Amino acid sequence: MSDIDDRDDWIDDPDLAPTEEELAEAEALAHALSRGTVKNGLEDAFPDDAFETAGLVAFSHDGGALSDAKLESILEGVFEEARPRPVEAPIPWWKRWMLPMGFASVGATAVVLFVLFRGPSIEGPVALPAPDGALLRAQAAAATGDDRDALDAQMGSYRGAVLAALEDRYAR
Numbered sequence: 001m002s003d004i005d006d007r008d009d010w011i012d013d014p015d016l017a018p019t020e021e022e023l024a025e026a027e028a029l030a031h032a033l034s035r036g037t038v039k040n041g042l043e044d045a046f047p048d049d050a051f052e053t054a055g056l057v058a059f060s061h062d063g064g065a066l067s068d069a070k071l072e073s074i075l076e077g078v079f080e081e082a083r084p085r086p087v088e089a090p091i092p093w094w095k096r097w098m099l100p101m102g103f104a105s106v107g108a109t110a111v112v113l114f115v116l117f118r119g120p121s122i123e124g125p126v127a128l129p130a131p132d133g134a135l136l137r138a139q140a141a142a143a144t145g146d147d148r149d150a151l152d153a154q155m156g157s158y159r160g161a162v163l164a165a166l167e168d169r170y171a172r
Helices: 020-035 048-062 068-082 093-117 133-143 148-170
Strands: none
Touching: 020 048, 133 148
16 A cells, blocks of 8 residues: 555545655655756655656656756766765874873872872881780680689780770771
């Protein structure tokens, strides 16, 4: 079925708005008749015999003669379409690598400078307090199975001294 059969009311209403396909056909045919050539991309926009039929009708009207103004406008259009576009030269391979290599070298330099000039992050080992004799005696007594509570009390005070030394060092 064709588009005409699908639209039953086209005969009854001459003011019916044209479809997109009909508008594309009209544009392609108008361009082809005014220039004598079919516009690129519009070859399939109108029926095969439409261009030949319209050309015969136009030729029968004036014998195919064009006015000087029409020839000038066609010539200007041809020159405008034929104007060469500027060609961009390809970028040499070494220029494509300059920017990424520049960023990489700047980044590496920044890392080296940061590592060299940031100063030592740790000032040396932390001096932890040495366990006293009471802690050692409590450990020996707990090892033989004696007083476990004395070891817990001595370990609590020693842990407090170790944590205080670590806090002094790292809480700055």
